[in-house]
Amino acid sequence: LLVKFDKSFGATGRSYGDVSGNRTREDIERRRRDRWNFLFIAGMWFQDLFNYDFRRTERCIIPYATQEGEISFCAYNTGIGWRKIVEKMHMTATLSKWYEQHGRHEIFAGGKSVPLSSTAHSLLVREELVTQDVQHDLERLGIPKNAREEKLWRRRLSKAENEQMARLYRQLVLNEPVEPLVQLKGLRNKTPNVGVGVGD
Known part of the structure; x- marks a missing residue:
């Protein structure tokens, strides 16, 4: 058991066989002789609303750290979605809001810092126009x-x-x-009605 922990944490510095791309045949053979060497495979059930199973979600063994604490991976990423709820609760600021609160980062060009006299812009966005209706001018232009x-x-x-x-x-x-074009001619009568008038 101590050997198993030593392989995980490398407390003694003893080599148990390299597993990187630089491994040699000797490393491979050393790993194959290891009685404690095993491959762990865990299946995940990604559920949608049509096959959601609460019992399966309760049995999920993968803890997931969120801003609201530890939630099981299956509950966080499937179904109605704790992910959406948690991310909406802790939504970050927009870029312009971040710049307003914390200032802009430095800008570099050609490896040199480019000083900006002002980070304010002259673009005026009227909130009532932005939020009142869906943009239709692009639709009209195609x-x-x-x-x-x-x-x-x-x-x-x-x-x-x-x-x-x-x-x-x-x-x-x-x-x-x-195919020749079909000519459509008017449906008017060729002979005019003579003698028909108002009051006749």
């Missing part, structure tokens, strides 16, 4: 606002481009005839 919208926008563009290339391929390479 500009994506986030990565998902940009991905969908690029997919639509590539789909239209692929359809155009396929049409050109059929026309120029396969020599398929181009």
Whole structure:
């Protein structure tokens, strides 16, 4: 048992076989002869709301340190999510708020400190405009606002481009005839109604 603790903490300085990338064949053989050498595998059950099991969460043996104390890993990272609750409770400040309270860090360029006369900016953000409604000007211009919208926008563009290339391929390479445009004519009657008037 003392040997086992010595391997963990290296109290005596005795070599039990190197396990790093510099190990030799002798290190490998020494580790293989060790009666106490074992591999520990612990399974984790990552649960979602559809298969959440409270009994399994109670049996979790992995302690997790949070700002609220020790919580089991399974309870912290699964289900409804203690993680969200704890992180919201102890949310850190925004970057601008941090700069306001603690000042900015030094800025370096070319290995030299760049002194700033002032860290204040002239940008005026009116809170009532920022928080009153969702931004619609980008939608009107057709500009994506986030990565998902940009991905969908690029997919639509590539789909239209692929359809155009396929049409050109059929026309120029396969020599398929181009479908003629269908002319839609007015639905007006060719012969005017004569003699029909108001009061007749």
